[in-house]
Structure formats: C-alpha cells, structure tokens
Amino acid sequence: MRPLRRTPVPPGPAGLAALIGPVMAALDGSGPAVAPVPVTSAIVSDDYVASILRAVRPDDPSVPLESDEVAVVLATSGSTGAPRGVLLTAAGLQSLNESVNGPGASPQWIAALPMSSMGGFNVLIRALDAGREPIALDSLGGAEPVTPIDFQRTVHRAAASSSDIRVSLVAAQVRRLLADSDGVDALLGCSQVLVGAGPLPAALLETATAHGIRLTRTYGATETSGGCVFDGEPLPGVSITIDEGAEGSAGEVLLSGPMLALGYRMDPASTAARFTPLGYRTGDLGTVDDDRLTLQGRIDDVVVVNGVNVALGAIERVVETLPGIESCAALAVPLGEAEVEIVLLVLGSDPTPSLRDDISAAVQAALGRPAVPRRVAVVPEFPYLPNRKLDRAALRALATEPGHVAWLP
Known part of the structure; x- marks a missing residue:
C-alpha cells in the first residue's frame, strides 16, 4: 500500500517551497502520498495542528491509506465541525487545470492563501501544470500581516516573468486591497482574480467593478479538488444537480465530475453518505436557472423561528x-x-x-x-x-x- 507522509508547511514562502518537491513526486507517482500539515505559528495553534493530524493520520502503518490512487490527503477547514481528511487523486486534482489555466496557457500564479488549505494548494496544482512555480506573498499563511504593499511587490515580481498573472483570494483579502491605492493598482495588474472560501458580498463586488477590477466568484470544496463552478457556471466536465428542490425552489447542491475525491480518510460512513451516485452532497442549498447556480445558504443554517x-x-x-x-x-x-x-x-x-x-x-x-x-x-x-x-x-x-x-x- 502506498505510504502517506506528513509534509510540514511553515508560514511564508518556506511553506510553498516545502511542498513543491513532494507534491510533484506524489502527482507523478514517483513518491509517497502527501499530507500537508501546517506547523504551529502565531496564527496556528497546537490544538488546530492536532486536529489536522487526527483527520489525516500520516506516517501511521496501523492505518493504511485507503487506495493507492490517493496522491494527497488534505484536511477540510473545520469551519463547521472537526476537520476531515479528504482522499484526493492526481487525476482529480489535475482534471480542471486546462479549463482554469486555458488551453496552452502558461500563467504566473501568486500564492496568497495557506498552502495547507485547498484554496492555496489548488494554486500550486494549477501553477505546476502551467510550468511555472507560484510566487508566494511574504505574508503567506500568516507569516506576517497581509499588506497592499506586500501584494503589490509580489505582483511586480510576477510581471517580470509573465503578463498573465493569476491569484486566488478570499473576500477579506480583497476588501483590504480595495481600501488602498497600492492594492487597487496591484489587482488591476492581475488578469484573473479568483475569490472563494465563502460568499462574495455584493458591495465588495461593486467596489471592485467601479475600479475596473473583475472578480471571479468560485465555488467548490476540498472534496471537489477546489473551485469547480465559476460565477455560477460549472467548468467543463462538471455537473450540478439540485436534490429535493421543487421547480424553482432551493434544494441541496450536488456536484459531480472528474475532480471528485474518493472519500474521507478513516470514515467510510461519511464517505457513503456524502459521495453518492448522484454526486457529492455539498450541504449547500441552491437553485439552477439557465445552467447557472445560485446559492441560498447552508442546509444546517436553516432555523425555525x-x-x-x-x-x-x-x-x-x-x-x-x-x-x-x-x-x-x-x-x-x-x-x-x-x-x-x-x-x-x-x-x-x-x-x-x-x-x-x-x-x-x-x-x-x-x-x-x-x-x-x-x-x-x-x-x-x-x-x-x-x-x-x-x-x-x-x-x-x-x-x-x-x-x-x-x-x-
């Protein structure tokens, strides 16, 4: 059985550097499967690291990996409960690269999100496929406070190697950049700005648009190898099903396609419950109109008043x-x-x-x-x-x- 090795991910550019070699070997099959785990830092507690290790269980011969196809075991965020280890294959992780990067394109990606999260890890996968290692913010993973100057400096470095600069951010980072002229200039220098890990507030989108900055809203999960729906539209090969929703009403969003994970580490019951013949049950409510997905919130966020x-x-x-x-x-x-x-x-x-x-x-x-x-x-x-x-x-x-x-x- 293929071994699963822990790769410690420190904050800053060192975290990116620590992952590149092991991930490349895991993807091409020449090395063991990889479990990226953050190290304790100013913003990452010992308890958080311990919860990740419980979810992924690397370097433990008593708990063999579920399949030799697994290349990466990445923990979910734990934002709504304990983290889960997600079993990701090389084929699944790389399946949407061409759709995102563009046929024959070689963009320069900037790493701005923690590399042990799917948002950051996904950027590494896209960048390696494009033949360019991503360029990391000095503040990556909480190494230091995120500043517009740091982002602007990184965009300038990226511009030295490519005119096609891509970045994936969360709404809080976009908000901070839009509040500063250096941040606005840097965002204008990017050909694509993906925004995921939660809703994109309408006011933030309007502010960006007023500055001439186009933000692309992404939707996905660790279980779907990252974002697979852009601005409500599924990427090629991705299917959306709305379960138990009457016509025009919201139901649970299910996603299917080549990007799906195999399931959860050491949790066959949750795997069977969430990875179904219809697709991966996201736990989100939504509707589809003219092939465009509109999210309505989480199923577990519906309360009775x-x-x-x-x-x-x-x-x-x-x-x-x-x-x-x-x-x-x-x-x-x-x-x-x-x-x-x-x-x-x-x-x-x-x-x-x-x-x-x-x-x-x-x-x-x-x-x-x-x-x-x-x-x-x-x-x-x-x-x-x-x-x-x-x-x-x-x-x-x-x-x-x-x-x-x-x-x-």
Missing part, C-alpha cells in the same frame, strides 16, 4: 446589499429551552444611527418578519481560521458570551 423556516445565508445576502455594509454574519443563538433568536454581526467601525432600522426594514421586506434579526452589533473585524475561512465557532462566542460585543439600541 415562530414556526417559519429562515435561512441565515439569505439574511446575510439581503443585508450586504445595503449601502456601506461590506460583510455580515447572521447567527441563531439559544433563546430559552426550545427557541432560538437571530442575531447579526456587521463588519465595520462607524455605524449610522439608522443602521438597525435599515436592516430590519430590508430583511422584513425581502424575507418576512420572522427573519428580522432581534439584535445587531457592529464589530471591527471577523475571526478567521488559519485557512482564512470564517471561524463560525468564534463568531458564536462573540455573540453569546457577555461583554464581547455592544448591541445597537
């Missing part, structure tokens, strides 16, 4: 269309023994006097009174996991533990 089903993601999308609101997070918190109330955390620092009323009016008009948040607070920043996904557990702590936020009157 006064007997009415309310999708927290739908609340967030409504609120993010309001002027001056770039991002928000809706949460359901306990209210008594058997009820919940919806609260809303808004990213910002200077709320207008009418903010809460504006939010209530917009949500009630779009979704009905049960969806209106009972409490609203403005926070200066959101907590993120080391892989730059929103830390929902930390958000819940902010909303439920006394003294962490000041609720608007």
Whole structure:
C-alpha cells in the first residue's frame, strides 16, 4: 500500500517551497502520498495542528491509506465541525487545470492563501501544470500581516516573468486591497482574480467593478479538488444537480465530475453518505436557472423561528446589499429551552444611527418578519481560521458570551 507522509508547511514562502518537491513526486507517482500539515505559528495553534493530524493520520502503518490512487490527503477547514481528511487523486486534482489555466496557457500564479488549505494548494496544482512555480506573498499563511504593499511587490515580481498573472483570494483579502491605492493598482495588474472560501458580498463586488477590477466568484470544496463552478457556471466536465428542490425552489447542491475525491480518510460512513451516485452532497442549498447556480445558504443554517423556516445565508445576502455594509454574519443563538433568536454581526467601525432600522426594514421586506434579526452589533473585524475561512465557532462566542460585543439600541 502506498505510504502517506506528513509534509510540514511553515508560514511564508518556506511553506510553498516545502511542498513543491513532494507534491510533484506524489502527482507523478514517483513518491509517497502527501499530507500537508501546517506547523504551529502565531496564527496556528497546537490544538488546530492536532486536529489536522487526527483527520489525516500520516506516517501511521496501523492505518493504511485507503487506495493507492490517493496522491494527497488534505484536511477540510473545520469551519463547521472537526476537520476531515479528504482522499484526493492526481487525476482529480489535475482534471480542471486546462479549463482554469486555458488551453496552452502558461500563467504566473501568486500564492496568497495557506498552502495547507485547498484554496492555496489548488494554486500550486494549477501553477505546476502551467510550468511555472507560484510566487508566494511574504505574508503567506500568516507569516506576517497581509499588506497592499506586500501584494503589490509580489505582483511586480510576477510581471517580470509573465503578463498573465493569476491569484486566488478570499473576500477579506480583497476588501483590504480595495481600501488602498497600492492594492487597487496591484489587482488591476492581475488578469484573473479568483475569490472563494465563502460568499462574495455584493458591495465588495461593486467596489471592485467601479475600479475596473473583475472578480471571479468560485465555488467548490476540498472534496471537489477546489473551485469547480465559476460565477455560477460549472467548468467543463462538471455537473450540478439540485436534490429535493421543487421547480424553482432551493434544494441541496450536488456536484459531480472528474475532480471528485474518493472519500474521507478513516470514515467510510461519511464517505457513503456524502459521495453518492448522484454526486457529492455539498450541504449547500441552491437553485439552477439557465445552467447557472445560485446559492441560498447552508442546509444546517436553516432555523425555525415562530414556526417559519429562515435561512441565515439569505439574511446575510439581503443585508450586504445595503449601502456601506461590506460583510455580515447572521447567527441563531439559544433563546430559552426550545427557541432560538437571530442575531447579526456587521463588519465595520462607524455605524449610522439608522443602521438597525435599515436592516430590519430590508430583511422584513425581502424575507418576512420572522427573519428580522432581534439584535445587531457592529464589530471591527471577523475571526478567521488559519485557512482564512470564517471561524463560525468564534463568531458564536462573540455573540453569546457577555461583554464581547455592544448591541445597537
């Protein structure tokens, strides 16, 4: 059976350098399967690393790899629970390279997301296929704070080798870059800016468009070898199925195609439940109209308020269309023994006097009174996991533990 070896991934460009050789060998079959695991750092705790190791179990002869086809075992983000080790094949990881890079194209990719997460790892796969090693930000993986100057400097380095510069970012990084003229100039120097790992707020998209910057929204998961739906449209070879949704209504999104993983490490029950004959069950709600996917939130984000089903993601999308609101997070918190109330955390620092009323009016008009948040607070920043996904557990702590936020009157 093919061995599975842990590859420690430190922050900064050293993390990228540590992965290139082992990943190339894993992809061409000349080396063992690879398990990229972040090392403890200022933003990566010992507990987080331990949770990754429990999920992937590298270097453990007592738990052999499930298949010799597996080239990489990558942990999921753990944003909604404990991380899972995902069994990825070389064929699956590389199956969409031509669709993303373009036929015969050789773009220069910039590594801006942690290399032990699918968002960052995916960039490495695309870059190797293009024949160019990615260029890493000095701040990669939390080595130092992300700054527009760091990003601009990296784009200038990339421009020395190619006029076709690509980068994959998360919304929080885009927001920081758009707030600075150096960041805007650097984004304008990129031929493609992919934005994934969560929703792209409408206000952020509008700001980018006003600057002449085109953002491409990507959708996928570690289980789908990364983004496989761009701006709502599946890449060639990718199929979308909506399960249990009446015509025109939302159902669970299932994805199928050559990019799918084989399943989960040491978890045959979850593998059977999520990897079905219809495709991979994403746990997301969505609709498809004219072959374009529109997401409606997570299945487990639907809560019952006064007997009415309310999708927290739908609340967030409504609120993010309001002027001056770039991002928000809706949460359901306990209210008594058997009820919940919806609260809303808004990213910002200077709320207008009418903010809460504006939010209530917009949500009630779009979704009905049960969806209106009972409490609203403005926070200066959101907590993120080391892989730059929103830390929902930390958000819940902010909303439920006394003294962490000041609720608007």
